[in-house]
Amino acid sequence: MYSYSDFDEAFVRERAAQFRAQVARRIAGALTEDEFRPLRLMNGLYLQLHAYMLRVAIPYGTLNTRQMRQLAYIADTWDKGYGHFTTRQNIQFNWPKLPDVPDMIDALADVQMHAIQTSGNTIRNVTADHFAGAAADEIEDPRPVAELIRQWSTDHPEFQFLPRKFKIAVTGSPNDRAVTRAHDIGLRAQRDGRGRVGYEVIVGGGLGRTPMLGQVLRPFVAKADLLAYLEAIVATYNLMGRRDNKYKARIKITVFENGIEAFRDAVEERFAQIRPTFTGIDQTLLAGIEAAFAPPAFRDAPTEGYEAARARDGAFRAWTETNLTPHRQPGYAIVTISLKAHGTTPGDATSRQMRLIADLADDYGHGEIRISHEQNVILPHVRKADLHALYRALVPEGLGTANAGLLSDIIACPGMDYCALATARSIPVAQGIATHFRAAGLEHEIGRIRIKISGCINACGHHHVGHIGILGLDRAGVENYQITLGGDHTENAAIGEKIGPGFAYDEVVPAIDRLLRAYLELRLGPGETFIEAYRRLGPEPFRAALYPADAQADAA
Amino acid sequence: MSRRFSPKVITANALLEGDVVYLTADDRWSRRPSEAELIEDEAHAELRLLQAQRQAHLVVGAYLADAKAGPNGPEPVHFREVFRARGPSNYRHGKQEAMDV
Ligand code: SF4
Numbered sequence: 001m002y003s004y005s006d007f008d009e010a011f012v013r014e015r016a017a018q019f020r021a022q023v024a025r026r027i028a029g030a031l032t033e034d035e036f037r038p039l040r041l042m043n044g045l046y047l048q049l050h051a052y053m054l055r056v057a058i059p060y061g062t063l064n065t066r067q068m069r070q071l072a073y074i075a076d077t078w079d080k081g082y083g084h085f086t087t088r089q090n091i092q093f094n095w096p097k098l099p100d101v102p103d104m105i106d107a108l109a110d111v112q113m114h115a116i117q118t119s120g121n122t123i124r125n126v127t128a129d130h131f132a133g134a135a136a137d138e139i140e141d142p143r144p145v146a147e148l149i150r151q152w153s154t155d156h157p158e159f160q161f162l163p164r165k166f167k168i169a170v171t172g173s174p175n176d177r178a179v180t181r182a183h184d185i186g187l188r189a190q191r192d193g194r195g196r197v198g199y200e201v202i203v204g205g206g207l208g209r210t211p212m213l214g215q216v217l218r219p220f221v222a223k224a225d226l227l228a229y230l231e232a233i234v235a236t237y238n239l240m241g242r243r244d245n246k247y248k249a250r251i252k253i254t255v256f257e258n259g260i261e262a263f264r265d266a267v268e269e270r271f272a273q274i275r276p277t278f279t280g281i282d283q284t285l286l287a288g289i290e291a292a293f294a295p296p297a298f299r300d301a302p303t304e305g306y307e308a309a310r311a312r313d314g315a316f317r318a319w320t321e322t323n324l325t326p327h328r329q330p331g332y333a334i335v336t337i338s339l340k341a342h343g344t345t346p347g348d349a350t351s352r353q354m355r356l357i358a359d360l361a362d363d364y365g366h367g368e369i370r371i372s373h374e375q376n377v378i379l380p381h382v383r384k385a386d387l388h389a390l391y392r393a394l395v396p397e398g399l400g401t402a403n404a405g406l407l408s409d410i411i412a413c414p415g416m417d418y419c420a421l422a423t424a425r426s427i428p429v430a431q432g433i434a435t436h437f438r439a440a441g442l443e444h445e446i447g448r449i450r451i452k453i454s455g456c457i458n459a460c461g462h463h464h465v466g467h468i469g470i471l472g473l474d475r476a477g478v479e480n481y482q483i484t485l486g487g488d489h490t491e492n493a494a495i496g497e498k499i500g501p502g503f504a505y506d507e508v509v510p511a512i513d514r515l516l517r518a519y520l521e522l523r524l525g526p527g528e529t530f531i532e533a534y535r536r537l538g539p540e541p542f543r544a545a546l547y548p549a550d551a552q553a554d555a556a
Numbered sequence: 557m558s559r560r561f562s563p564k565v566i567t568a569n570a571l572l573e574g575d576v577v578y579l580t581a582d583d584r585w586s587r588r589p590s591e592a593e594l595i596e597d598e599a600h601a602e603l604r605l606l607q608a609q610r611q612a613h614l615v616v617g618a619y620l621a622d623a624k625a626g627p628n629g630p631e632p633v634h635f636r637e638v639f640r641a642r643g644p645s646n647y648r649h650g651k652q653e654a655m656d657v
Pocket of ligand 1 (some may be wrong): 268413414415416419420421422423454455456457458459460
């Protein structure tokens with residue numbers, strides 16, 4: 001696994017020491033809040049509704065077991081014994097106290113982690129396919145490129161004060177599990193006519209107030225050109241992007257207002273200027289990183305025991321049907337450990353659960369752990385022969401829920417239970433939906449569906465790309481939930497459509513119930529998923545289910 | 557007279573712990589909303605807010621929040637302030653943990 005260079009190590013330690021001094025000066029009164037706020041944000045420290053919140057980057061969602069145990073230690077020592085994994089593959093601690101934060105940051109640095117650039121108008125944590133390095137459909141592991149981008153963007157002097165925050169996602173597979181079209185820059189591995197691997201570069205995507213899907217800026221950029229090309233994009237945006245209006249400052253607006261052609265011309269011009277200054281050091285670096293990301297030594301193992309266990313243990317079989325993904329190595333599987341047990345908070349893991357996951361990853365998973373943007377934990381390399389033992393160890397700790405990709409595998413942002421920007425709650429809505437459908441016994445019948453919930457227009461819960469999206473708003477001092485349908489987070493990315501007026505907090509679960517019962521009536525058979533039925537039928541029959549009174553009035 | 561002034565309390569987050577605090581009539585920062593000074597006069601509210609904002613060594617982000625008189629003291633009006641006064645809904649953390657509200 002990739003390990004920090006001495007340079008990285010020295011940089012992170014220096015920043016930790018600087019921040020310790022800044023916190024001390026704030027507490028002593030030498031810094032005002034106006035002076036301190038940008039400094040703490042640069043180090044991932046927010047002040048939320050009830051407490052401070054520390055956001056820690058998990059670059060491209062990859063953790064080793066030592067890091068996971070350290071996160072558990074931090075949760076126990078300075079927080080309330082748990083952490084929250086986010087849609088940006090970060091972890092958030094919800095209850096740190098200001099005087100403790102420097103110690104937390106030191107503890108992170110001990111395992112090569114930090115909270116730098118998890119806030120502010122900089123290039124944020126680079127996200128990647130959570131099945132990277134394992135997926136059967138992968139062209140190449142996207143993490144070396146992601147790591148190269150991390151090194152290039154960390155403390156990049158030109159890009160510390162961009163017009164607005166900047167998010168990059170990378171996928172190595174044609175099946176897009178990194179939502180690349182919803183990022184400022186999305187990269188997708190491709191092969192050119194000669195079989196060389198490069199990246200399709202997508203620009204100008206983003207959710208939030210003005211949701212837009214990214215457009216292809218260049219269909220193929222060779223790896224040797226990639227960093228220079230990215231630098232050209234960010235430099236162009238840095239100049240062309242608007243700074244007069246925060247709501248028009250993201251690159252999606254820059255691309256939209258100038259048009260993709262004009263933006264592309266400007267990027268290409270810049271690229272031509274700076275390409276000669278990239279003399280190949282980045283390629284030497286990349287080769288070293290690629291070596292560090294070499295796959296583990298896979299072992300051949302018979303899988304009969306696995307098949308026998310499936311035949312014997314029905315609960316295990318159900319789990320294998322939902323929570324496994326094909327691995328490129330025969331005899332192996334990718335395991336999704338659900339952090340969505342019905343009624344719990346999506347993405348939360350207790351310190352006990354974190355330690356168990358680390359132990360199991362050491363015992364059965366070559367010591368590798370991933371965090372998905374869907375707020376689950378992935379063990380990317382597990383031998384099929386070990387799956388039953390793994391499953392039986394997960395179940396008693398509430399980690400064996402067989403629901404990956406199903407209705408209760410809901411993305412939900414922290415919403416108004418924690419977030420200072422929220423306009424309504426999202427966590428209890430997710431809890432309510434999951435427990436309702438489990439009680440109704442309908443979850444497996446409904447099958448594959450994505451519900452995504454955000455507690456405000458910033459869309460951290462990706463509601464725009466949910467098959468069912470739920471957005472919590474404040475309507476005249478009351479929580480109100482807008483439902484969108486038909487969104488898609490994959491390579492067929494789509495923004496969901498608003499279907500009608502919003503619902504009060506208590507009306508959301510009944511509305512989703514009507515909607516999904518209507519789907520069960522309307523579908524051609526169990527093989528037609530919700531999103532397929534929606535695409536075939538259009539919004540009308542679903543609108544009628546959501547708003548039965550309107551449907552009756554129309555018929556009268 | 558012009559529009560009626562709706563009663564307010566002054567609230568902020570404590571600098572060290574980050575938790576929600578309220579300004580009392582005797583110039584303390586209390587963890588309990590019921591101990592807050594309920595301000596019914598606009599000019600007085602502005603003055604008290606200025607005084608609160610000068611206490612940057614104790615609190616962060618002081619502001620005026622709508623409140624109403626309750627049997628045990630001021631109570632929040634908007635749901636956001638209700639959550640701030642109670643804690644999150646997914647765990648009994650925050651104020652509800654500390655003071656059984
Ligand atoms: S979507 Fe809004 S409420 Fe949810 S985490 Fe993001 S900013 Fe907070």
